[in-house]
Amino acid sequence: MSNSKLYKGSLNTIILKLLSENGKMYGYEITQKVKDLTKGELNITEGALYPALHKLEAEGLLDVEIAKVDNRLRKYYKLTESGTKETVSKLQELAEYIKTMQNLVNPKLA
Amino acid sequence: MKLSQEHIQQLHDFTRKHYVEWFDVQLELVDHLANGIEAQWEQNPKLSFEEALEKEFKKFGIFGFMDVVSQTENSMGRKYRHFLINEVKEWFKIPQILSIIVLFIMFFLTFKSQLSEVIILSFYVIFGIWMAYKSFALRRLFKKRRSTSKKWLLEHIIFQQASGILFIAIVNIFNMLNLTNGSETSIYGAVFMSLLFTIAVIVSVVSLHILPNKADQLLKQTYHSYVTN
16 A cells, blocks of 8 residues: 555545445455455555444444355445445545645646 | 365454454454455465464554454444433333333432432432342343353443443432432422432433343344354
């Protein structure tokens, strides 16, 4: 990962967005999906992902489903109704942030 | 190559050794480690299980599973409070609200009576004994459940957290008793105290009696069909 601090504030938005596109996902799948989508540029650390998932779950934005896969249990996450609404507003916030940053670092493009 | 049942058991033991006591947290970490190890084996089939596990564990950073565990505990605490508040709210519906009104009036009359200190003190003692008995009984019940099943975090909170609330309630009631010493209680004072006492009684009854009785239902709701007692 090039700069983890820059991505840190967007972790929740990334998780919500991925779940809105893929329905239900499990932790490991999320880390791999982010790696694939960013071609290895962004690597979500395990130590940050699970605490974030559990926090979103406690806030009522995510719902949990446990299923038996192979010879082990797997915990899937999916968006709740309020999670779906939150995703929209989080993405808007992020888009505005990106726009503002662009204005700041590259005024000519804006 | 897929992990065997024996490997999965080893992973559970590994998480337990790294201070992950709760089965619900373990199962998620075990699945994560297992996926990581299987992915490594795809790249390098000669790698031993132990080596692959060590590599995966390192990805969690120097604090290991600590952040995951503490965040899960916070989240589950929140979930418990949510269950508690929902149950308390039930008491404000008809017909349960009648018992609240009766309780409130009883406390109010007590605070306004000449004998308020004697009555409140007796209530305090009786209620304290009931709470101590209940929390002792819950601890015993929890131990009994423990010997036959896995450790689920929510179950621990339902049976053990209750005593935390008990402690807060006891301290608060004690402070209130000190407040009543000496001077006569005003109407506002009596209303306020009666309200606090009523709420303390309801919260204690919900946390020490109602929620533990509903434990299996709440556990099923949270962990679905994977809770086996």
